[in-house]
Amino acid sequence: MILADSFVQSAEARDNEFSTNKNDVPLVVQFAAKTVDDFVGAAEMVVPYAGGVDLNCGCPQRWAMKSGYGVDLLGKPELVRDLVLQVRNRIPPPFTVSVKIRLLKDIRKTIELCQMLEKAGLSFITVHARTPQMRNEPIDLEGLRIVRDSIKMPLIANGDVKQLKDAKNLHENFNCQGVMSANGLLTNPALFAGYSKTPLTCIQDWLDITASIPTHFLCMHHHLVFMLEKILPKKDRCYFNNLQTKESVLEFIDNYYGIKPRVDNKCSELIECYYDIRPGKYFKEVLKNCSDEAFEDFMENIFIEV
Template identity: 30%
Template sequence: MIAKRGHYGAFLQEEWKLLQKMIVLANEKLSVPITCKIRVFPEIGKTVKYAQLLEEAGCQLLTVHGRTKEQKGPLAGVASWEHIQAVRKAVNIPVFANGNIQYLSDVEQCIQKTGVQGVMSAEGNLHNPALFEGRNPVVWEMAEEYLEIVQQYPCPLSYVRAHLFKLWHHTLQVHQHLRDELAKVKTLEGLVAVNRELKLHCQEEIANLKEDEKPKGGLPFFHWICQPYVRPGPKEVCKENGTSGMEGSTRGKRALEDEDDGNSDGLSKNKQKKKLRNPNKSFDPSLKPKYAKCDQCGNPKGNKCVFNLCRGCCKKRAFRETADCPGHGLLFKTKYEKSLSWKNGQSSLENIEVTAQKGEVEETILLKEAIDGVA
């Protein structure tokens, strides 16, 4: 959504001429190889033309993510290796593939099918950092190693928390109380403590494991083993493995089409946090204040806008007409008048300096004549 609003990333892929100029300029200004990463179009032919255009513009290494820009979140689906293979055959620069990489065997299959020179992994590597080693270690081994690196090279706590949520994803479906703890802690030491507690719970489960017991929830391994996470579809109720409360119980993700009715029981985690900060806050859509609409685009208009427009439309009109809108803090007219005043002031100063210089020359001539007369 952010990339779509900002018109960058995959949402810039329709601006072919602009992308050409950007790559050409980057080659002129930078002394490093220019690499690009793209998502595919639904049509293989258009994807190939797009890749060839980038190569001609000066791209020296191309990574192709085999999904369209619409294939995100629950709509991700399977990446198309056919698109990647077509691009690899059509260009002369190195091509890397991205998509469908969950195990090391997938890397080998991808290279064989597409002929690419390299393979990238995003979510697969986040859930199992040992993916490219061909291992599936216990989760706490990777978590402890990661936390040691963070202690040596500090970074924002939100980054660390996000990585731990990925690593512990399957286990946190079982020990949900620790999921909440992981979300609430404010220090690195707190994250380490939660990680230690999760480790103890898992070790206790391993000690009590029955001989013929199999992983729950359709997982290939037990939840404490690093393994991929397959996103559920938009209408699929994802039954995660877990035992919270009673044996064999499962935790399903809230369906995307469910509507919040203002009650805390149906609220998302984010809204529940807001409710804790402000107990009187209501999420009932019928109680939301009604805003007057912008005369042009329909977005809420500024209450003090002189044009009865939203900020975006007001800014365009004020710029076009060189006008002011104090309600939105836009002062195009005032700034223009100040710039004219400044320019006129500069011209007056230049005239004064020229006059002064002429006066000095005339005074010098008169003085010279007087000296000559005395002589």
């Protein structure tokens, strides 16, 4: 989930949050947004490099809700509709516009929201079958079924997918067109290939990727912490989780599994992204009372030809 306002305003944020390569398809970029300018602006920036954008209306974290993102948007259905509608009006298919939601306590309001978004041109919807107040409780399968039967657009089911059999159950028994996993895939990236825990090939792949593409240590280590959760003994896991440098992480993996990073040329073939930045609300104050000379300097520095 990328914050759309930061993505639009900051080149540093764009460089830190988004990268892709020619083999990275299909690719949908998920944004947290609460204004049309932010969501449309971010979508127009990534359209040359992605197949679609997704609006996160399902994040229940306190910081997101306090800032007006994630599930806070579920209480503002007209705003969500406008966010979808404006992107759909500006960027035609086959570029997709999707939304991820959670179920509302009143299932009728969930249905109304989904039907409203369908009319606005939503490509598909992802439904996490828990309410914003739920955490680890079993997902609401009946609520998911009711939503599925109330719309015609494709529905991606989410929640409690920890094994391949869980995904198959949702797909086969609830007439869903797709299945999403979040925590399950973090712990086991090979979940959809049928593995019950992370195979060493995934560890090798992640080391290769992070050796080929500049990656912050916290990101590199964090994903390994998840992947090793089910395959490392508790004592060794506690030790590994507290490592502080990339060198110590690589040494541990090498000593424990005999795995070293390999520079993979395919991973390193990044697409160099150029963003077409249009003047909007972020530049109004800059342009106000701007001299002709300063205006020319500003335009020369802010626009990139593509």
